[in-house]
Amino acid sequence: MNNPQVAEVFQGIAGLLEIKGEQRFTVVAYQRVARTIDKLPIELAQMLRDGQDLKAIPGIGKAISRKISELVSAGKLDFFEQLRSEFPDGILEMMRVPGIGPKTAKRLWDELEVTSVAQLEGAILNGSLASLPRMGAKKAESILHALAAREARTDRLPIARAMPAAERVVEALREQCPGIDKLAVAGSLRRYEETIGDINLVCTSNNHADVLGTLAALPNVTRVLDSDDTSASVMLSEGLVVKLRIVEDARFGSALQHLTGSHRHNGVLQEHAVRMGLSVNEHGITEPSSGTLEEYASEKALYAKLGLEYIAPELRIGLGEIDAAETSSLPRFVELKDLRGDLHVHSDWSDGRDSLELMVAGAKERGYGYVAITDHSAGRAIANGLTPERLESRQSKLRRVEAAIGGIKVLSGSEVDIRADGSLDYPDDVLATLDWVVASIHSGLGQPRDTMTERIIRAMQNPHVTAIGHLSARMLGERKGIDADFEAIFVTAAETGTVLEINASPERLDLRDSHIRRAIDLGVVMAIDSDAHTVERLDNQRYRVAIARRAWCEAHHIVNTLPTDAFMDFLSVEKSRRREALQAYA
């Protein structure tokens, strides 16, 4: 049973206990733990296998820890089954409809004998729901709306689609509104979540009407959902909602902090503040005894007031970062400027758009000391994969480009297909001529778990394979990715010294943050690669650095943070000893 499934059980327990009239704080405890588990960057099943104490997670004590163990090992929980049997079957699903909480669900059941989503829809259509006290036509309509939205539900947008849309809006506002001073993205986008719900913007301006009017009139705004003197929500043609808030300059920091979230982070922050006799809200920090409000123009000052180091948005998930900030033990995590090279880049020799010269020059422009050109192997016919003969002629071309451009080490590489049986698309004698070999899965994605796991492990055992590319092979919003025993793969990667790639291609973002965190724990060497097929895509790195940060990744976990000489030393070491080589450098 995975974390979201466990979280759903606890959410259900909370709802049913509330219907039963259980003590509020018991209910809150279950709700809290459901949210925590849903956001947990490591699988509970894994923690249990490792013998870790779940009680170390905030919000989990003796009772819930025991319930989790039972759920994860047995796949069900007696306590929940018992509780559930006291209620009609459909009531849990009914409570998942936005606008229907435990109180409403209970009233529907008691007063209308409505106990399923289908009956709920019926009760709205025949008017019986609206006739209940404290219910009405509008309430009925909004629930009906939620039911329709539920059916048409599209998932949140991958960050790579939301970010450019947000940036276009930010850029247009900056250009067209001279009255804007500060303007920032907040919300899940600023925290670099993989997928985004709404785009939240915060700004300061001496001309509110101009800002709000400009936003409403942007060419890709299809309609204004909501607007008042200091805020507006608009729908973009991309299907995204933008929420803009204008605040006083003195409160910009407080507002940005509040609107960045996450909700869980803000909750923990507030608890921390309360312990100091203070209270945080979107306007600033108040001292409840005197009622005075202190405003903050910067987030840094706000955190400092609470005795905390500045916490980067990517870390604000409400899981240990506030304790770490209090004791100055936040990770010194990897930054974009730490990256010294890119180890997965395509040219027009295979399916890239741009020439070798352009790609190498582009890498140099970005300040890199080395770049691996990793065109596809012959088996990727669709990607114009290189036969061993073409690969050989590319080698000499590559040396010429390296000499002509100068100041950057160009590694001769390949993205070689891992075939269905785990063998590679080039024979060993060809692989041996290469500096950097990224082995990737592009076909046979539906293989059963065990076959897939063995296939990848076999590839990692090849001494010429330096790295595994986009391991899960997922495509955000399109394709789920392979089924495999990632734990076993990480263990083998650590043993064999095979680097695992954090693929920054916005469609992939692969590995995901929780997998990165686990791989690091097991001592796997990681690389952050752009997988660029055009010069502009060399800038992909921003997403992955940010998401690696969400996994508390530090520079010494990432091989392409090594300066050129150290990186070449790393490569010269026998594969199984490379992990030590990286650690020795740190």
Next chain:
DNA sequence: GCCGTTTTCGGCCCGACTGTTTTCAGTCG
């Protein structure tokens, strides 16, 4: 049910929003 620089008992984050009310209940984040 969780948790502890004062606590093994007695506290526990809170404001916004919506629709319903005539002072507030329920839901959400």
